[in-house]
Amino acid sequence: MKTEFNRFFAPRSLAFLGASTDTTKWGFRILANIVTGGFQGKIYPVNPKGGEVLGLKVYSSIEEIPEAPDLAIIVVPPAGMVETIKQCVSKGIKTAVVVTAGFAEVNQSGAEVQEEIVRLARQGGLRLIGPNCFGILSPSAKLYAQMPPIFPPDGQLAVVSQSGNVGLTIARRAMALDFGCSRMISIGNEADLHAEDFLEYLAGDDKTKVILSYIEGLKDGRRFFEVAKNTSFKKPIVMIKVGETEAGASAARSHTAALSGSAEVFNGVSRQAGIVRANNLQELMNLAYGFLCHPIPKGRRVGIATLGGGWGVLAADACARLGLDVIKLPADVVSELDSFLPVWWSRNNPVDTVAGSADNITRVVDILAKSDATDAVLALGVPFPHFARMVLPTNEEEKNKFFEFIIESYCKSFGEMSAISQKYGKPVIVAAELPTLRGERAIDTDIIRSIAKRNMVCYSMPDEAAMVLNSMVKYGEFLRNG
């Protein structure tokens, strides 16, 4: 199994079946992405016409390739698929990604061809991803065998998606924050290999810390949940399950021939398997960053520190609604806070620094994290430097220096929060507003990227931080109680 999957994710050579010189075709575009991505192994494009593409010799048949390549990427039209699979088998190829669509998701005759392909492949010892998929990514192997020209860096997020475009949405969002991917697999119709096969592989994959998954329906629910439960004990699986409504289920059927099944059953079983559920893509991304950057909380007792009253109320509401315990502050915490907060502070949780010095929030977070009464802290805001200057310099060089100063200051503030988290072994989850300088550089993006490089994340809204914390708490409960 492991070796088989290494052929997918770290192939020494690949055949590209259906290569084209027509730049509008997938047979060109995907190959171009493989080349642009910098794949280091041998690439064997195949097309009956022969010739050359992107500086590579095109082989006129699979047979002609001088070795049995580790991996085949297949984009030939549906009509030629059975023959292509036969040739792969007889060449001794063991792993293939079938990108081509037009099988079980289209109609009954497509389903029959798909069955035939799987039969031939299994008989010949060939494992398949797809058909009807976007391809796969494995940045550590510089393998970017997918449709759109995007190249996420190497990272710790794995993506197992029944939808290629959703998988790539995930990769793009992660990239925008300079987080990378370990593997991305667009599993398509799952004719041979299923979602659970990849969960099983990723559970033991050192490069992967968090598994993200988009699922329309399961081929083998029993095995899926068995594997998912074993995997969840090793690393979190964060999942979107769609098709819970009739409209969504019907769309899923025509998309990947998926049968969505009962939402109630799915929800119950996935809870037992420790799967972390996301209601939408933004939640999925927020959870991914949370699990990447924070330790798992040991309980649901939360202290909240805030630079602004309204954000505090929003966070308290969001936490309580989710079932987190917004604790009453113990006397020792109150008295320690009394020593430096303005006399009129509320003695309440959230602890509002009441428009005093912004640096106070770091002290408040430290005191809340230190207390035995909390399992986690939400920090709504970090110390910020931009009051230091009311008016921007006009000189280009000075302006850039000023921007660098702001970015560095934020990195320092986030670093302090992260240090507190490490000191007490509790998550300190930050939601904060970052300076957006209109008409100037998008400095908020620069800040977010700079802190992401240090494995830290800034949520943009208080309820996002609460949602992430709650899901991490539940995952912690699964780890402790099974």
Added chain:
Amino acid sequence: MKTEFNRFFAPRSLAFLGASTDTTKWGFRILANIVTGGFQGKIYPVNPKGGEVLGLKVYSSIEEIPEAPDLAIIVVPPAGMVETIKQCVSKGIKTAVVVTAGFAEVNQSGAEVQEEIVRLARQGGLRLIGPNCFGILSPSAKLYAQMPPIFPPDGQLAVVSQSGNVGLTIARRAMALDFGCSRMISIGNEADLHAEDFLEYLAGDDKTKVILSYIEGLKDGRRFFEVAKNTSFKKPIVMIKVGETEAGASAARSHTAALSGSAEVFNGVSRQAGIVRANNLQELMNLAYGFLCHPIPKGRRVGIATLGGGWGVLAADACARLGLDVIKLPADVVSELDSFLPVWWSRNNPVDTVAGSADNITRVVDILAKSDATDAVLALGVPFPHFARMVLPTNEEEKNKFFEFIIESYCKSFGEMSAISQKYGKPVIVAAELPTLRGERAIDTDIIRSIAKRNMVCYSMPDEAAMVLNSMVKYGEFLRNG
């Protein structure tokens, strides 16, 4: 009433009571914002010490000011507030914003001082905003009398917020997209003027198209809902109500002395008043853009066009879950789509363009919008140009030209969607992925700003578009059925 409020939002002159030369104090910072914001009327800073600040003469008393200014901004400490209010009254000032905190939100004696202030003000014909607030904004009058140094441009969004920091979060988000504000009022403790007084004013304010509101609790629920209902018939009120949990309600009490009341009662009455509710700040912003940019739909029947299958399933699920009607496609629509979509397209709603030409989506949207069977269309994706080049130019000038080309292409695509919306009088709501070029300019931000200038919005996730459409549908039902 109208004249009174014009004194707040278009004053010819203002007194700034509690001016300071200490750059760490609000008595300096707020004044600096007023000056930086470019206020054109007379500014009279007042401080017993006299002297000069920011190039302005400081008057040693209110009495000394050579006229009765239209507006007083008050930041003097709580202890001096009663005396200050008396002096404002005897000077003949009619409107004041009390920024100072430390009243009803702190303790009983604070509450008593607050009552005394209101009694004196009302007796003397002086109307008050606050106390315990961040100030007010009125960009058309270049009035930026608020704590943080942000300067949203003139726009059509009004904000009525019990939290200053939430109000400013809203202003900042809008600014990031180049949308502006008409007015922003941080209403604080609402000692004299209440949220409903501002709703009443904004209902008749030509500069305001959409009213956004953050509410912790109401002072006079009966009048609030009466005014809100009348206002809703003129323009939408989009609201976050917090304090629905015990933790949130407790935080709200110590924040603005607000009593949150029963969530059930509030929900029921606000539905009757046509108030559009948002569950969190991101929803509030998404709804704001929706009401700014789209016509109100006449019903809940939705057609969905998508460039990618997974996004289609996500949108169908989100729409159906909210109660929108994801229609079965009528025969005439199917046959018109048959004429140009690939033969294997699903004949389903969502209409998936099946990885064909990206330009197809505009045709699909047109056909869906034209049909009598729909009231609105979701477009998941727009025609995009970036396949035109696989590799970025390295030359700086060429690269910038290429970026401009991409931005212009997206503006054109969004313009086509907007034209379809206008042609059929139905909302065409777009959610799309925009190109994020890693390590390069944040071109997605540039695109979003460029289309916002043309009064168009791009949601980043399919469920966001569904949520906005659903709330616009419900508001339309309120307008038709009361």
